Amino acid sequence: MLRIRNLDAGYGKLRVxxxxxxxxxxxxxxxxxxxxxxxxTTLLHTVVGLVRPMRGDIVFLGRSNGRSSVAKIVAxxxxxxxxxxxxxxxxxxxxxxxxxxxxxxxxxxxxxxxxELEHQYELFPILRERRRQLAGTLSGGEQQMLxxxxxxxxxxxxxxxxxxxxxxxxxxxxxxxxxxxxxxEEGNTVLLIEQNARAALGIADRGYVLEVGKxxxxxxxxxxxxxxxxxRAYLGRxxxx
Amino acid sequence: xSLDLFLQYLFAGITYGSIYAIxxxxxxxxxxxxxxxxxxxxxxxxxxxxxxxxxxxxxxxxYAIAAAxxxxxxxxxxxxxxxxRWLESPSVLRMIIITIGISILLRESAxxxxxESIRSLPYFYGNEITTFNLGSVHISPQVVWVIVACAxxxxxxxxxxxxxxxxxxxxxxxxxRTAALLCGINTRNxxxxxxxxxxxxxxxxxxxxxxxxxxxxDSGTSLAIKGFTVAILGGLGNxxxxxxxxxxxxxxxxxxxxxxxxxxQDAIAIAILxxxxxxxxxxxxxxxxxxxxxxx
Numbered sequence: 001m002l003r004i005r006n007l008d009a010g011y012g013k014l015r016v017x018x019x020x021x022x023x024x025x026x027x028x029x030x031x032x033x034x035x036x037x038x039x040x041t042t043l044l045h046t047v048v049g050l051v052r053p054m055r056g057d058i059v060f061l062g063r064s065n066g067r068s069s070v071a072k073i074v075a076x077x078x079x080x081x082x083x084x085x086x087x088x089x090x091x092x093x094x095x096x097x098x099x100x101x102x103x104x105x106x107x108x109x110x111x112x113x114x115x116e117l118e119h120q121y122e123l124f125p126i127l128r129e130r131r132r133q134l135a136g137t138l139s140g141g142e143q144q145m146l147x148x149x150x151x152x153x154x155x156x157x158x159x160x161x162x163x164x165x166x167x168x169x170x171x172x173x174x175x176x177x178x179x180x181x182x183x184x185e186e187g188n189t190v191l192l193i194e195q196n197a198r199a200a201l202g203i204a205d206r207g208y209v210l211e212v213g214k215x216x217x218x219x220x221x222x223x224x225x226x227x228x229x230x231x232r233a234y235l236g237r238x239x240x241x
Numbered sequence: 242x243s244l245d246l247f248l249q250y251l252f253a254g255i256t257y258g259s260i261y262a263i264x265x266x267x268x269x270x271x272x273x274x275x276x277x278x279x280x281x282x283x284x285x286x287x288x289x290x291x292x293x294x295x296x297x298x299x300x301x302x303x304y305a306i307a308a309a310x311x312x313x314x315x316x317x318x319x320x321x322x323x324x325x326r327w328l329e330s331p332s333v334l335r336m337i338i339i340t341i342g343i344s345i346l347l348r349e350s351a352x353x354x355x356x357e358s359i360r361s362l363p364y365f366y367g368n369e370i371t372t373f374n375l376g377s378v379h380i381s382p383q384v385v386w387v388i389v390a391c392a393x394x395x396x397x398x399x400x401x402x403x404x405x406x407x408x409x410x411x412x413x414x415x416x417x418r419t420a421a422l423l424c425g426i427n428t429r430n431x432x433x434x435x436x437x438x439x440x441x442x443x444x445x446x447x448x449x450x451x452x453x454x455x456x457x458x459d460s461g462t463s464l465a466i467k468g469f470t471v472a473i474l475g476g477l478g479n480x481x482x483x484x485x486x487x488x489x490x491x492x493x494x495x496x497x498x499x500x501x502x503x504x505x506q507d508a509i510a511i512a513i514l515x516x517x518x519x520x521x522x523x524x525x526x527x528x529x530x531x532x533x534x535x536x537x
Contacts, residue, residue, distance in 0.1 A: 048423065074425035082423060088416040091409075098406075099413045103425040105406070154425060 001026045001189055002047070002078075002158055007056035009046040015054065016042040018213040024158065024191050029184050031192045031200040031221065033234055034210035040193045041083055043210070044160050047191075048080045049073045061157065075103045079156035083163050085143040087150070089136030093127055096135050096146055100153030113153070120149040123179065141172035148179065152188075159183065160191045165199065177203055197234035201225045209234070248378040250495045256384045256453070258491020259391035263446040264468025265475065265483035266398065267439035273415035273478050274428075274435040277336040281320070281344035282443055283465025284351075289313045289444025290456035291351060294360045302365065306448045310441050317440025321433045344461070351458035362451040383452050390449040394442050395484060411435060415478070463507060470514040476524030485526065 002024040010016040016039045024030045034040050045051040047058055049070040058065040065073055074080075088096050097120055101113035121128040124145045130138060135146055144164055151159060161180070165173040173196065180190055181203050194200035201207050201221045209217040209230060217224065224230050264282060271279040293309035300308060324339050325331075331339075364371065365386050372379040402408040413421040414431045421428050447456065454460070471490050475482030490513065494506050501509075517524065 050419070050422065069427070070422045071425050071427045074423060080423050082420065086417055086420040086423075088413050088420060090416050091412060095409060099409060099421070099424045099426070102406075102410065106425075150420075150424065 001061060002191065003057075003059045004047070005057050005059075007043075007046065007058065008054040009042060009051050010054065011042075011051070016213050017046065020056070020210075020213075020215055022208055022215060022218070024189060026157075026189050027184070027187065028206065029180065029190045029192060029204045030206050030208070031194060031204035032208045032210055033194055033197040033200055033230075035233075036195070037212070038210040039213040040210055041162055044080055044162050044191070044193060047073075047160065048078060074154060074156075075106070077155070077157035079151040079154050079159050081147050081151045081159065081161040081164060083166065085140075085147040087135040087138070087143050087146050089134065091135060092132055093135055093138070093146055094131040096150050097127070097131075097153050100150030103154040112155075116153050116155060120152060123152070123182070124149050141168050141175070144168060144172075144176060145179070148176075152183075156188070158189045158191060160193070162193050163195060164192070165194060165196045173199065197230070198225075245377045246499075248376070250499065251492065252378065252380055252384060254492030254495030255488055256387050256491065257494060258488035259388055259484075260446055260450050260454075260464070260487075261467045261471045261490055262484045262487025263391050263394060263442055264464050265471035265487055266395075266480045267443045268468055268472040269478050269480050269483055270398075270411075270435050270439045270442075272472070274411055274432050275325075275336065277333055277340065278469065278472075278477075279436070279439065280337065280340045280465060280469075281347055281461075282439060282468060283461030283463070284344050284347035285313055285317060285440045285443030285461070286447035286450075286464050287351060287456060287458065287461035288316060288347065288440075289447030290362065290451040290460075291355055291360070291447075291458070292444070293448045294362055294451070294456065295355070297362065302363070306362075306445070309448060310444045313444035313447075314437045314441040317436040318433050321436035325436075326429055326433065344465070348459055348461065355458055357458065359455050359457045360451075361455045362448060364452045365449075381453070383449075387449050387453070390445065394445065395480075398442070398480065407434070466507070466514075467510050470510050470517075473514060473522075474517055474524055476526045479524070479526055482524065482526035486524070 004020055004022050007017055007020040008015055020043065032040055032043070042051060046053050047065065049065060049068055053066060060073070060076060060078055063076065088099065097117055098113065101116055104116055105113045126142055127146060127149055130142065135143065138146060148164070164176050168176065177199055180192065183190055192200055192204060201224055204221040206219065207221045207224045208215050209224065217227065217230065264286060267282045267285065268278060271277065289309050292312050293305045296305035296308050320343055324343060325336060364383050366382040372381055402412055410421065410426050411431050411434065413424065413426060414428050418428055467490065471483055471487045474490065475486035490510060493513070494509055497506065497509050
């Protein structure tokens with residue numbers, strides 16, 4: 001579904017990503033873990049077109065994303081749930097969701113948007129309760145759900161999530177991860193970026209470990225969980241003996 | 242001061258105040274989608290009036306005004322496409338300086354096309370001395386036109402921003418540009434649209450006020466200062482507050498005439514602007530928290 005080959009990207013003269021290659025197959029949850037500054041967010045921003053690649057290809061659903069605008073890439077079915085939620089704070093929950101349906105509205109009309117809205121309300125019942133409330137007044141967990149719902153409103157084929165658990169209470173993190181699992185059951189494909197490596201590898205099929213702009217490890221999530229280096233660096237556990 | 246005189250001043254204040262409010266709303270619309278102050282906003286008002294006056298030779302008044310508004314909107318869109326759109330992530334300061342350049346360009350072009358003469362549209366109803374009496378106050382019908390036109394524009398804009406999908410998308414750009422991009426919204430088109438919209442309302446304001454205030458190639462400058470004062474006074478980006486602030490400034494100016502000579506009118510607006518920038522830079526209705534989040 002998504003194939004990235006030899007990608008370099010960054011800002012101005014600064015090269016953040018160096019020779020990254022990765023792929024995501026349809027129906028998978030793939031996670032990318034790494035410390036702050038490893039380039040995880042830059043990677044997602046490059047895939048969605050917010051950052052221009054310097055070298056290499058990004059092929060999404062058989063088409064190269066390289067020079068397309070963000071609007072085109074999102075319309076082609078690639079949605080990003082940005083870091084720090086980025087909800088439209090002064091607008092109501094429902095307006096946020098309807099804006100997420102912008103792409104759908106253009107392609108399939110208003111009826112499809114309303115149907116998708118109903119679907120999001122089923123997935124996130126709390127959003128239905130709060131639909132008249134301003135998004136900025138929601139709690140962190142609710143805002144995260146709203147950001148996810150908004151991205152899903154476009155009917156994406158690939159959902160990319162940038163650190164959905166940041167700053168949330170452990171109980172809410174569990175809910176969020178349960179929803180990600182449910183998304184997969186509904187046939188979605190997810191590329192998940194997390195600092196919470198244990199939780200992310202716990203639900204993912206495969207994982208990549210990113211360190212200072214390079215992929216240093218990759219493999220099935222279970223293997224990475226068992227890997228001594230990963231355990232030491234990201235799971236806070238030193239294996240003795 | 243007698244009650245009659247008081248009411249007379251009050252009406253004059255409200256009339257000018259609504260014009261300032263419309264100019265301020267023009268500032269706000271562009272500020273909200275781009276984060277910049279478009280200093281060519283006053284020139285849109287001037288262009289609207291001038292174009293309508295020129296078209297009056299060929300068209301009846303109503304059509305001339307409609308055509309002038311449409312032409313000014315096209316000019317607004319063109320300016321955005323020529324000078325703003327192609328910039329790759331420009332800084333706020335650079336864009337503001339560009340708009341100052343555009344305002345000089347428009348003013349000088351107007352000087353070449355129309356010369357220095359002072360012109361005006363005819364009164365929409367009656368003439369200079371037609372008045373109708375509200376109690377003991379004499380009101381020109383044009384004043385009613387100005388106030389009604391401003392009220393209708395306000396109502397129209399508020400419906401547009403609240404209940405149409407495009408209005409919602411423009412608000413989304415204002416609230417969070419990156420998130421709007423991620424929703425698949427073409428934010429550049431929204432910027433073009435915001436230039437068109439503020440050019441259009443500026444032009445309409447320029448037409449309805451022309452019979453009272455007259456139009457000259459440089460009449461945009463002082464209006465831009467007044468409109469900017471009002472936009473800051475109300476809190477940048479807040480259109481409802483701009484109306485209140487506009488009327489407030491209009492009334493202050495009108496009543497100042499009874500205390501200080503007429504020539505001080507502009508000085509009063511600028512004094513208020515300075516005072517606000519010193520004391521309450523986020524405006525009387527703006528919250529300091531919101532002000533901190535803005536890049537300008």
